[in-house]
Amino acid sequence: MANFNTHFNVASGASAIFSGTLLSMEVLTPEEAVVAFFLGTLGGLLPDVDSAHSTSIKVGFNVLSLLVTIMVIFTKSSTYSLIEMFLVTSLVFIGIRYALLDVFRQISKHRGMFHSIPVAFIWGILIAILMHFFFGLNALVSWVYGFMVTVGYFVHLILDESYSVDLRNKRIKKSFGTALKLGKFKKPKDKVQTALIYMSIPILLSIAPDTTLVINALFSHDAWLIFKDVLIPSDGKWFMH
């Protein structure tokens, strides 16, 4: 299994390539590309939040608690007094960073369904919904942010899976197949959990923003032409612009 630093470095490298490409293709503005880079990196750390004492879970809950606290400040700053604001935000921060983290540690199991392909997609869709409804971003940017989280997530799963192959001793470790999986099917409980996860995908998609724009921007013939235009200098003059 790859450690936190490896996951962080590889996910940030992959996110830099993807967000840089999307910036060059003019799908994202420079500011949006920076956010996309951070989300991709965060996506590369997300699968390990089910590990009770990993660095990812601490980072993840720090980010989440700060994000929700900032959102409370945004929404209530015009109506609450400073003392009210201080009390509410402290409660929210401590509640998420410590109480919710403790509950999460007790119910989650490392290398459970968090390390699976459908959950990577669910995170992407959830981020798209969150960006569209909570922050009011347009459908394209919302989906691109979701896409970046899914990319980061996949990078993590692939990295974990590749670390389960020991090339020197030419053996496959016990952890092989526990990261990049379609679901768990051993016990009846696992089957129910897997079924619920798959069932949640169409439900989430039904409330997610419109996909037309992101399909046109990333997966259309136009997108391919733009990619070809920006891949190498169109006039053949390298470093002369």
Place this chain on the structure above:
Amino acid sequence: MNREIKIVCFLVVGSLFSACVPVPKPHVPIGLGSMHQEEIEINVVKVPSVTPPLVAVVDKEYGTKPLNYMNSIRSYFSNKIARGELSKYKYGYPKRAYKKEGFAYGGDVSWKGWLVETSVATPTRTGRLLTPKPYMVLFSGEQIVEHILGYSHKLITKVDK
């Protein structure tokens, strides 16, 4: 093993060549329906064949209906999007609409006014003209408040269909 390598090479070469075959451009509906459409190219301003009546419409709730919206949109986008001044524009009629804030900011109605659906075909940096992109341009009177990519947003409600 050699056979597998040959198959992989064949597939890679095949897929590379398939990318060279021009594929028909995807049809992106500009979504303006049967509404008045007008095209303005930069430097060549075509006079619309059916000119909308230039009568000031004042709505108590939604404010004054923009009349000079085509020129406003064109000059607005020339600063907002890359190569906006070289783009081709198509406009719909102004519609009454309102927008709610994202739930993170309270979810209240943040704008009420007139919305113009606009499609913008922008050239790439190599000059290739792309499939038009849909935009919603939000007006408060004659003033553009903001633009939103796409013809729909879950937080925007169009009062006039």
